Amino acid sequence: MQIRLTVLRPRSGPAGAGAATDVLVTAPAGTALGAVAGALAGAVGVRGPRAATHVHLYAGERRIDEQSLLGHPPLIDGAVLSLNEPDPDAAGDTRPAAAELRVVGGPDAGGVHHLHGEEIQVGRSSDADVPLDDPDVSRLHLSLRLADGRITVRDLGSTNGTRLDDRFLRDESAELPEDGLLRLGETTLRLSRPGHAAPAPRPAVPDGEGHLSLAPPPPARPVPAAPTTPPEIPAPSGGGLARALLSRRRGRSAEPPADAGRQHAAVRARQAAAQRERWPDPAALLLAALGPGPRLWERGPSHPDALAVRLGTADLPGGPGTAPGTLLPAVPVTVDLQTAGSLGLAGPRPRLAGLARAVLAQLAALHPPSGLGLVVVAADPALAPEWSFVQWLPHLRPAHGQPCRLLVGFGPDQAAARLAELAAAPAGPPATVVLVDGDAGSPAAREALALLLRQGPAAGVFTVTLSELPDRLPAGLGATALITGEVGTQLTVDRPAAGGRERIDEVSLDAVPAAWAERLARVLAPLRESAPAARGPLPAALRLLDLLRLEAVTPAKLSARWSALPAGAGSATALLGTSREDETCTLDLADPDLLEPGEQGGPHLLVGGGPGSGKTELLRTLIASLAVSERPERLAVMTVEGRAASEAAPGLAGCSELPHVMNHVAATDPRQAMLASEELLEVLAAREELFGRAGFTGWHTGRVLGKAPALVATGGQAGPGDAARVVEPRRSPEAARPDDGADRGPARLVVVVDDFDALLAPTSPGGRPLARALAEVARRGGRLGVHLVVATGAPELTAGTEVDEAAPLRIALRTDHPGESDLLIHLPDAAALSEDTPGRGYLRRPDGRVTAFQAARVSGRIPRTATLRPTVVATDLAELGTPPTRRPVRELGNGPTDLALLASALQRAAAG
Numbered sequence: 001m002q003i004r005l006t007v008l009r010p011r012s013g014p015a016g017a018g019a020a021t022d023v024l025v026t027a028p029a030g031t032a033l034g035a036v037a038g039a040l041a042g043a044v045g046v047r048g049p050r051a052a053t054h055v056h057l058y059a060g061e062r063r064i065d066e067q068s069l070l071g072h073p074p075l076i077d078g079a080v081l082s083l084n085e086p087d088p089d090a091a092g093d094t095r096p097a098a099a100e101l102r103v104v105g106g107p108d109a110g111g112v113h114h115l116h117g118e119e120i121q122v123g124r125s126s127d128a129d130v131p132l133d134d135p136d137v138s139r140l141h142l143s144l145r146l147a148d149g150r151i152t153v154r155d156l157g158s159t160n161g162t163r164l165d166d167r168f169l170r171d172e173s174a175e176l177p178e179d180g181l182l183r184l185g186e187t188t189l190r191l192s193r194p195g196h197a198a199p200a201p202r203p204a205v206p207d208g209e210g211h212l213s214l215a216p217p218p219p220a221r222p223v224p225a226a227p228t229t230p231p232e233i234p235a236p237s238g239g240g241l242a243r244a245l246l247s248r249r250r251g252r253s254a255e256p257p258a259d260a261g262r263q264h265a266a267v268r269a270r271q272a273a274a275q276r277e278r279w280p281d282p283a284a285l286l287l288a289a290l291g292p293g294p295r296l297w298e299r300g301p302s303h304p305d306a307l308a309v310r311l312g313t314a315d316l317p318g319g320p321g322t323a324p325g326t327l328l329p330a331v332p333v334t335v336d337l338q339t340a341g342s343l344g345l346a347g348p349r350p351r352l353a354g355l356a357r358a359v360l361a362q363l364a365a366l367h368p369p370s371g372l373g374l375v376v377v378a379a380d381p382a383l384a385p386e387w388s389f390v391q392w393l394p395h396l397r398p399a400h401g402q403p404c405r406l407l408v409g410f411g412p413d414q415a416a417a418r419l420a421e422l423a424a425a426p427a428g429p430p431a432t433v434v435l436v437d438g439d440a441g442s443p444a445a446r447e448a449l450a451l452l453l454r455q456g457p458a459a460g461v462f463t464v465t466l467s468e469l470p471d472r473l474p475a476g477l478g479a480t481a482l483i484t485g486e487v488g489t490q491l492t493v494d495r496p497a498a499g500g501r502e503r504i505d506e507v508s509l510d511a512v513p514a515a516w517a518e519r520l521a522r523v524l525a526p527l528r529e530s531a532p533a534a535r536g537p538l539p540a541a542l543r544l545l546d547l548l549r550l551e552a553v554t555p556a557k558l559s560a561r562w563s564a565l566p567a568g569a570g571s572a573t574a575l576l577g578t579s580r581e582d583e584t585c586t587l588d589l590a591d592p593d594l595l596e597p598g599e600q601g602g603p604h605l606l607v608g609g610g611p612g613s614g615k616t617e618l619l620r621t622l623i624a625s626l627a628v629s630e631r632p633e634r635l636a637v638m639t640v641e642g643r644a645a646s647e648a649a650p651g652l653a654g655c656s657e658l659p660h661v662m663n664h665v666a667a668t669d670p671r672q673a674m675l676a677s678e679e680l681l682e683v684l685a686a687r688e689e690l691f692g693r694a695g696f697t698g699w700h701t702g703r704v705l706g707k708a709p710a711l712v713a714t715g716g717q718a719g720p721g722d723a724a725r726v727v728e729p730r731r732s733p734e735a736a737r738p739d740d741g742a743d744r745g746p747a748r749l750v751v752v753v754d755d756f757d758a759l760l761a762p763t764s765p766g767g768r769p770l771a772r773a774l775a776e777v778a779r780r781g782g783r784l785g786v787h788l789v790v791a792t793g794a795p796e797l798t799a800g801t802e803v804d805e806a807a808p809l810r811i812a813l814r815t816d817h818p819g820e821s822d823l824l825i826h827l828p829d830a831a832a833l834s835e836d837t838p839g840r841g842y843l844r845r846p847d848g849r850v851t852a853f854q855a856a857r858v859s860g861r862i863p864r865t866a867t868l869r870p871t872v873v874a875t876d877l878a879e880l881g882t883p884p885t886r887r888p889v890r891e892l893g894n895g896p897t898d899l900a901l902l903a904s905a906l907q908r909a910a911a912g
């Protein structure tokens with residue numbers, strides 16, 4: 001498990017007080033805070049002998065018990081821990097508030113202020129109860145008076161005045177209605193009752209690994225259409241039904257003019273409200289994230305407003321149903337990135353940065369990471385701190401094997417790398433938005449950016465570029481938004497429109513402060529979408545022996561299991577690990593229901609995944625699990641190693657000690673490979689001859705019922721053991737024959753191949769014939785009781801081979817690219833699996849069901865001596881765009897592996 005936290009140094013301490021350090025904590029699931037508390041203190045420079053024992057950590061105002069588990073709230077991604085004292089900034093206002101004032105637009109947007117007391121002053125001064133960073137707002141601009149459940153607003157003689165909805169307030173007070181809009185300077189405020197009509201929060205379930213699994217959003221809300229028809233007017237009082245009918249028959253034009261005016265005003269208000277609802281303001285975004293509410297991550301790739309960003313508000317013409325010349329007050333001005341392809345933002349730095357933060361914030365809050373990836377590039381390293389908040393956004397995680405910790409390009413090298421990656425092969429969720437702050441940094445990066453501007457949109461990559469000077473924006477942008485100045489700030493938006501282009505002047509921009517953006521990003525940091533196939537927590541790691549209830553494995557327990565098995569063809573059931581839906585994840589290679597009609601025997605299994613995803617361990621687990629499920633006379637295993645094993649990567653060699661494993665083939669040895677391919681072909685031929693049309697299962701069933709088909713004589717000696725013997729050449733026959741001398745007929749044979757892709761390489765001398773023999777097994781083996789389990793590290797190489805096509809059981813462990821996952825399980829999901837959880841994957845069954853599972857381990861050491869050492873490493877913003885240093889998994893202890901313990905018990909059970 002890895003979680004990213006921030007540690008605050010005590011404010012009351014010496015130099016550096018209050019400084020924050022971001023850290024990456026790596027620890028096994030179940031680690032308590034106490035195990036890393038000293039290291040967390042060390043990360044902010046508080047060291048010494050006292051550090052480990054006298055460290056107190058607070059989340060906000062609450063002290064965290066040192067027994068609290070890492071990965072569980074509050075110790076989850078994005079958390080801020082303060083050392084030895086509560087975080088004074090986190091003191092929440094828990095008093096019930098009469099009303100809420102939201103900053104819905106302007107240069108300091110996003111704030112949500114709870115109103116307490118009788119009089120609240122709003123202004124630019126830091127002494128104001130609601131301070132606003134807007135140069136066009138007076139120091140004390142207006143006051144709000146709360147009395148008798150009503151709120152009145154009064155302008156305090158401000159320079160630029162105050163507007164309440166449509167009216168300028170001079171010296172008089174006016175009542176502020178709910179949803180009333182107050183406009184002062186460039187800022188727009190809206191009054192609302194706290195919690196009023198607040199949607200129920202969506203469940204966000206801790207997964208124990210530092211994340212919260214977010215329940216899917218409720219079914220897509222229809223996009224509120226702008227109302228066009230005036231509302232129905234109630235029948236005039238006293239007129240009765242006849243008059244109402246008459247007025248309707250006469251049509252609306254028959255209404256008196258005063259009513260028409262009311263109707264138009266109502267339509268205008270509804271149209272404005274619908275547009276504001278459709279394009280939420282920054283304060284609404286923050287509340288949706290904090291909920292988390294239904295609007296969080298509401299825009300999947302097919303959402304009608306996907307990738308449309310709100311840049312500010314303006315008074316825009318009303319739609320049909322409003323009087324000619326009507327302006328809708330303070331309605332959102334948006335740019336649809338999918339239509340425009342690219343967007344350039346230009347203007348003075350503080351406002352520009354605030355606007356760009358608002359753009360990124362709404363992309364991240366409204367779009368799920370599965371539908372949108374974000375990349376942030378600033379070739380000028382001095383600009384990087386401006387973007388530090390993006391490190392908390394889950395949309396920047398390199399889910400597709402990009403060589404970096406985070407999808408950022410800070411500094412010229414990283415900038416060039418990110419842009420080149422995107423220009424070469426835009427890999428990512430359905431869409432990617434790349435924000436490029438300033439010049440791209442190098443000729444190559446500029447070229448890549450130009451290519452992205454031209455060709456990116458067709459590949460789902462949309463660019464937002466920032467420049468202080470409009471003429472430094474790259475050419476060929478689809479839309480621009482130019483900020484006019486630091487005072488009287490306005491935006492001029494130029495965007496595509498039906499039949500051409502459209503320019504909108506006098507737009508009040510939405511800009512959000514850096515602290516607001518960081519707050520939103522930290523709220524989003526731990527959230528993960530619960531994929532349909534991966535709902536609920538999976539354990540980080542588990543032990544096969546525990547899962548098989550063989551914590552203390554003895555020959556007697558194994559013999560007892562085998563004795564309970566019915567006679568007949570036997571099974572080939574393997575318990576692989578746990579899955580959420582079924583608890584245990586089991587597959588049966590002998591399941592006759594999974595075969596085509598007329599076939600008997602069972603299907604084959606294909607396993608794929610990137611380097612270190614846990615393929616070999618999964619094969620070992622499967623072999624061990626098969627061995628526990630069946631006695632060796634009825635189930636034999638042949639292992640094939642496509643690549644040379646080494647001490648560090650022993651491959652399947654450890655399985656050779658299991659009495660079921662008849663033959664271990666190193667395919668890198670051409671002679672062994674050749675012999676193995678001949679043996680396999682002989683097995684198939686001998687079994688076809690022996691079983692005839694009955695097939696493996698029919699033949700065995702017939703024998704149990706005393707109706708065995710006539711045995712075929714081979715070399716004068718007839719016997720069902722012949723077919724089995726051809727796969728037992730490396731072992732003494734006694735090891736495979738039961739002591740009772742009973743001849744039970746050929747065993748079911750499972751051929752387990754690791755690194756199958758290596759067999760297909762032109763440089764593999766023995767590989768080709770072996771691959772051809774395996775293709776024959778794939779084609780003919782199922783009904784003969786010969787099953788294939790094949791692992792590939794290169795699904796693109798093995799796709800389309802007979803082995804691939806004959807495998808209705810399919811597993812994808814973590815892949816480097818969604819395409820590889822798709823080749824394996826017909827879903828891209830395995831590309832999003834973390835490198836920190838080897839053995840995690842998806843199993844696709846022949847009926848199309850896909851189950852997330854965690855494979856159990858069998859080659860670990862017994863748990864008491866096995867551990868991962870927790871580490872705390874300070875992260876450096878400048879390094880986030882560079883490849884991560886992989887920490888080798890260090891297992892302590894030197895006891896026997898579970899596989900060795902199991903092999904010894906199985907050998908004794910088989911012999912006894």
Ligand SMILES: Nc1ncnc2c1ncn2[C@@H]1O[C@H](COP(=O)(O)OP(=O)(O)OP(=O)(O)O)[C@@H](O)[C@H]1O
Nearest residue numbers: 541611612613614615616617838839855856857889
């Ligand atoms: N189910 C599991 N649970 C916990 N750890 C695992 C599991 N499977 C694998 N690992 C860890 O991941 C490491 C890599 O596993 P493994 O060698 O099986 O991967 P691989 O996909 O075969 O890699 P490669 O393609 O490089 O051969 C192992 O050393 C082990 O520590």
